[in-house]
Amino acid sequence: MWIKRLELRNFRNYDSLQLFDLSPRVNILVGQNAQGKTNVVEAMLLLSVGKSHRTNKDAEMIRFEADFATLQAVIERQERAYRLDLTLLPKGKKSAVNGVEKRKMSDFVGHLNVVLFAPEDLQLIKGGPQQRRRFLDVEIGQVSPQYLYNLTQYQKVLLQRNSLLKEIGQRKVGEEMLMIWDDQLAVYGSKVIRKRLEFVERLEGFAKEIHMRISGGKEALSFHYQNSLDCSDLTRMEEIYREELTAKRKVDILRGSTSVGPHRDDLEVRIDERKVQTFGSQGQQRTASLSMKLAEIELIKAEVGEYPVLLLDDVLSELDEERQLHLVKSMGEKVQTIVTTTTTFGLEHFLSEEANVYRVERGIIAKEG
Numbered sequence: 001m002w003i004k005r006l007e008l009r010n011f012r013n014y015d016s017l018q019l020f021d022l023s024p025r026v027n028i029l030v031g032q033n034a035q036g037k038t039n040v041v042e043a044m045l046l047l048s049v050g051k052s053h054r055t056n057k058d059a060e061m062i063r064f065e066a067d068f069a070t071l072q073a074v075i076e077r078q079e080r081a082y083r084l085d086l087t088l089l090p091k092g093k094k095s096a097v098n099g100v101e102k103r104k105m106s107d108f109v110g111h112l113n114v115v116l117f118a119p120e121d122l123q124l125i126k127g128g129p130q131q132r133r134r135f136l137d138v139e140i141g142q143v144s145p146q147y148l149y150n151l152t153q154y155q156k157v158l159l160q161r162n163s164l165l166k167e168i169g170q171r172k173v174g175e176e177m178l179m180i181w182d183d184q185l186a187v188y189g190s191k192v193i194r195k196r197l198e199f200v201e202r203l204e205g206f207a208k209e210i211h212m213r214i215s216g217g218k219e220a221l222s223f224h225y226q227n228s229l230d231c232s233d234l235t236r237m238e239e240i241y242r243e244e245l246t247a248k249r250k251v252d253i254l255r256g257s258t259s260v261g262p263h264r265d266d267l268e269v270r271i272d273e274r275k276v277q278t279f280g281s282q283g284q285q286r287t288a289s290l291s292m293k294l295a296e297i298e299l300i301k302a303e304v305g306e307y308p309v310l311l312l313d314d315v316l317s318e319l320d321e322e323r324q325l326h327l328v329k330s331m332g333e334k335v336q337t338i339v340t341t342t343t344t345f346g347l348e349h350f351l352s353e354e355a356n357v358y359r360v361e362r363g364i365i366a367k368e369g
């Protein structure tokens with residue numbers, strides 16, 4: 001699939017932007033810092049997963065002094081084209097596919113699939129468990145609306161259970177009230193964990209191969225899902241979940257929060273059986289996170305039957321010239337690739353025939369050549 005055209009109004013520093021002639025292969029947005037390159041990538045991500053990678057607050061993305069922002073894209077897929085519309089309002093957003101309004105974001109998400117690789121993705125390995133859980137949730141959510149639904153239900157139940165735990169701690173209500181929430185938590189929570197386990201196993205298959213190639217056949221990458229439930233028998237997960245909630249009840253009441261479940265889980269990444277977060281070099285951490293992202297491309301292809309769009313935001317400078325060229329060239333052959341960079345140095349030979357180059361300057365984009 002590929003983004004054929006993109007139109008933005010009052011989005012970040014864009015008053016009005018129209019990109020009508022994007023290439024299905026490589027598109028390079030070049031410009032100095034703070035000109036609006038990442039804003040374009042952010043808009044594409046928003047149209048894909050309904051969320052920004054930089055903020056949870058939609059209002060921040062509305063152009064200063066404007067009341068609302070609109071984003072529109074035409075997506076070419078194998079079977080048909082889709083027009084996606086998203087309106088950001090100070091409170092919340094509205095979405096539509098081919099002019100038909102979608103009341104739930106989960107019905108909007110998934111028409112466009114993207115994989116974003118940005119400098120902060122290094123945090124995927126270096127950062128805390130929350131970042132890796134977010135990676136899993138966003139990536140699985142793109143291909144499975146059912147997962148998003150289960151996750152949202154889980155988060156709602158978790159909030160309710162936690163506020164009840166606090167009330168029990170203050171002796172406002174009795175413990176028996178917990179039963180119903182424990183039950184719901186176990187139902188949705190085990191669905192979330194099961195899907196994550198399945199996803200991690202499939203992702204590992206692709207990432208292992210990619211990492212092996214990038215490291216010149218030297219390093220074996222592996223993923224290990226760290227389940228906060230002590231559950232070796234997956235067929236009994238729901239039951240074990242309930243038992244653990246009961247066993248940890250006293251502690252949970254004391255803390256006013258729930259100590260087991262997918263909101264506490266983690267994904268451990270290893271190279272040659274050693275945890276990369278602790279033992280990996282900067283280069284190994286960078287390569288491992290790149291392998292994870294590139295694996296995601298293959299996984300989406302396997303899942304939805306088409307390659308997603310690859311967004312490479314400001315990551316080329318992290319690679320030497322040869323790797324830059326190799327990455328952009330090899331990706332551009334099979335997936336639409338949107339690259340942002342402050343300099344095209346390193347890609348010069350490739351640019352003239354094979355890529356669309358756009359110059360970005362203070363919220364205005366002009367095509368070169």
Ligand SMILES: Nc1ncnc2c1ncn2[C@@H]1O[C@H](COP(=O)(O)OP(=O)(O)OP(=O)(O)O)[C@@H](O)[C@H]1O
Pocket residue numbers: 011012013014031032033034035036037038039040060061062063064314340342
């Ligand atoms: N809501 C907003 N309204 C207007 N302008 C905004 C808004 N949010 C951010 N900006 C502006 O957008 C610009 C930053 O754009 P962006 O993050 O896309 O930069 P970039 O070209 O990717 O730069 P870099 O190379 O440094 O990453 C800044 O000038 C910032 O002031």
